[in-house]
Amino acid sequence: MTERSARRLRVGVVGCGAISHEHLRHISRSPSAELVAVCDRSPIVGRFARDQYGARRSYVSTDDMFAAEQLDVVHVITPPHTHESVVVQALDAGCDVICEKPLAPDAATMATLLDHARSTHRVLVETRNLLYNDPVVRIDHLRTSGALGDVREVDLAISIDLAAGPFGDPNLSGPGVGLPGGAVHDMLPHLSYLFLHLAGATDVDGITGWLRNTGGNPRVGFDALDAVVEAGAVQGHLRIAPASCPDSFRIRVGGTDRSVETDLYQPYLRIQGGRDVGRRAAIEQIRSGGRLALAAFSNVGSKVFDNGTYQGIPRMLERAYDAIRSGGEPPVSAENILAAARLTDLIVGLASPSTDTPGEP
Amino acid sequence: MKVLITGSTGFLGSRVVDLGLRAGWDVVALVRPSTDLAAVPWDSEKVDIIRGDLRQPGPWGDQIAAAGIDVVVHLAAATSGDIGDQVVNTLVSTENLLAALDHDRLRRFVHISTFSVYDYSSPRPGSLLDEESRIEPLPARRDPYTQTKRAQEAAVRQALGDRTELVILRPGAIYGPGASWDHGAAVTLGRFALIFSPQAELRLCHVDNCAAAVVEAVRSPEAAGEVVNLVDDDLPTHAEFFAMCRDRGMTSRIGVPVPWVAVDTVARLLALLDRTRLGGAIKLPELLAHRRQQARWKPMRYTNQRAKDLLGWRPERSISEGISTLADAGSNR
Numbered sequence: 001m002t003e004r005s006a007r008r009l010r011v012g013v014v015g016c017g018a019i020s021h022e023h024l025r026h027i028s029r030s031p032s033a034e035l036v037a038v039c040d041r042s043p044i045v046g047r048f049a050r051d052q053y054g055a056r057r058s059y060v061s062t063d064d065m066f067a068a069e070q071l072d073v074v075h076v077i078t079p080p081h082t083h084e085s086v087v088v089q090a091l092d093a094g095c096d097v098i099c100e101k102p103l104a105p106d107a108a109t110m111a112t113l114l115d116h117a118r119s120t121h122r123v124l125v126e127t128r129n130l131l132y133n134d135p136v137v138r139i140d141h142l143r144t145s146g147a148l149g150d151v152r153e154v155d156l157a158i159s160i161d162l163a164a165g166p167f168g169d170p171n172l173s174g175p176g177v178g179l180p181g182g183a184v185h186d187m188l189p190h191l192s193y194l195f196l197h198l199a200g201a202t203d204v205d206g207i208t209g210w211l212r213n214t215g216g217n218p219r220v221g222f223d224a225l226d227a228v229v230e231a232g233a234v235q236g237h238l239r240i241a242p243a244s245c246p247d248s249f250r251i252r253v254g255g256t257d258r259s260v261e262t263d264l265y266q267p268y269l270r271i272q273g274g275r276d277v278g279r280r281a282a283i284e285q286i287r288s289g290g291r292l293a294l295a296a297f298s299n300v301g302s303k304v305f306d307n308g309t310y311q312g313i314p315r316m317l318e319r320a321y322d323a324i325r326s327g328g329e330p331p332v333s334a335e336n337i338l339a340a341a342r343l344t345d346l347i348v349g350l351a352s353p354s355t356d357t358p359g360e361p
Numbered sequence: 362m363k364v365l366i367t368g369s370t371g372f373l374g375s376r377v378v379d380l381g382l383r384a385g386w387d388v389v390a391l392v393r394p395s396t397d398l399a400a401v402p403w404d405s406e407k408v409d410i411i412r413g414d415l416r417q418p419g420p421w422g423d424q425i426a427a428a429g430i431d432v433v434v435h436l437a438a439a440t441s442g443d444i445g446d447q448v449v450n451t452l453v454s455t456e457n458l459l460a461a462l463d464h465d466r467l468r469r470f471v472h473i474s475t476f477s478v479y480d481y482s483s484p485r486p487g488s489l490l491d492e493e494s495r496i497e498p499l500p501a502r503r504d505p506y507t508q509t510k511r512a513q514e515a516a517v518r519q520a521l522g523d524r525t526e527l528v529i530l531r532p533g534a535i536y537g538p539g540a541s542w543d544h545g546a547a548v549t550l551g552r553f554a555l556i557f558s559p560q561a562e563l564r565l566c567h568v569d570n571c572a573a574a575v576v577e578a579v580r581s582p583e584a585a586g587e588v589v590n591l592v593d594d595d596l597p598t599h600a601e602f603f604a605m606c607r608d609r610g611m612t613s614r615i616g617v618p619v620p621w622v623a624v625d626t627v628a629r630l631l632a633l634l635d636r637t638r639l640g641g642a643i644k645l646p647e648l649l650a651h652r653r654q655q656a657r658w659k660p661m662r663y664t665n666q667r668a669k670d671l672l673g674w675r676p677e678r679s680i681s682e683g684i685s686t687l688a689d690a691g692s693n694r
Binding site: 016019021042043044045047048051170171173305306 | 446
């Protein structure tokens, strides 16, 4: 038994903004971790996170935190454009790192960071929380069990108005998200890793489509995407649409035997195909209706148990902690992180001078 | 006297600006860059405007520092949203404001807090909740509003120290045109409105009365260093408020009283179930979450005596008049 496996991991969190609360809530309850320190450039935000989640100390400087604390694991939850420097600092301080997506603005920078982690013999993991959400787990089970047959289609469609939140707030200055793909870039890692995972692919063969700013808000950068991706025999359709209601994150995986679909924001599962086609399609519809009705109860339960869209975060964190304590494989490999980053680069590359002009359809 | 008002276009802030101008203040209003001054409810010609967003440091900070501010009335804060939103809009905004001020010149800081910072779990039902009552010791069990407003108060106290006179105002439920508090109903179900804790006092403060108290807090020498609760005179119960609103045609729903003992018992059972069987994992709405529920519906008594003594304030609008302002604004359902 290693020294780490015999005790709880000493965890620090850098960046106490919105998404940090999902991490902090879990860390403060985790049997595997002890929340030692939080760090935010805003003293009041750091103190608030410390008091709210029972951290021992709060810092405004990562230099001070790393000098004072012997941390095993650092969660990097700062704005994405600042990840690189904080991750390097944490690795150099001898910490394993769990970083919110995207780890870096492009695949080349990610490769450098992953090389650095390898050279310092530390774990570096980018979050993949949606892979641990119940509907995705169930779809994945259908896929890997062969119930879908051979996967041929993976369609991912997000409806969300990225300009409506802080990313597009006209009262704030500077870019909403300091990444090449603008506000959309914040969602791209989800699309990239979900597509590759559900397609069972490690890379894509080609991509066509567009990335645009349809609303004309310059802070957003880009708010809409429509891309067709090919990976072997699998075709994917990746979309982000700002204008339709309600917000949704639809996933449809089509196989040679069955297809399955869900919405991560209003979860349900519909499985079509198999024997229930043609005259038996009504049976499938009755089954799907039953599943939809049950999903209503399940979704109420999820609300009560605070088990919403971020339900994958605690599950993924525990997997990461287990790997760090046991010296086992982390929940996402460096190769997977890079493969998703390469696909994200390709999507960002769809922005052309003729389509990235704000307001142009 | 130059008075900086944050949240100047908000529900309460716009009335404070108006009354401040009438009181002869040189009003400096911090307004967001996208605000249309033609649409603000006060005379923008008479107000020094500084454009800026408290959530983000910017040129507005230098402009405030150079403006020669004598008094700050800090109203800007989030009243809803998730915890991330409220941390930014309440805490980060306050931190940025405090960093921008010329503390050598600043004489007084009037901070608008809330009754939500108090502990409602410890006092016995029916007891008096006043300025000496205990602050919520377990904010994590309350809502983000309580959590951030409590932290905001602490941050203001810490930043100002002994350099500046601090007046903390804790208004009750501020009501007025556009803010009816659902006419005292806890929840509506079709034609019915559930009136939780119908015999409990509803700690109302009409927005005009509240604004008048803010003005007095700026100028009252006795208010320096004090915490002052703000509620109106002759507070109605939840049931009385609902009935008055219904009589004025603001709601046609049928009120269904749900006694406090029933509300409390259900929430206690859920809390027990959560603690013993579910590992404290459930997240209930305010209606059912015990500690949050107590803050809203536990029968307590309230007083505005300190406000009257220190501020010389008298709530000019009676509850009946206040309800008329709701009705006149068309707060009908």
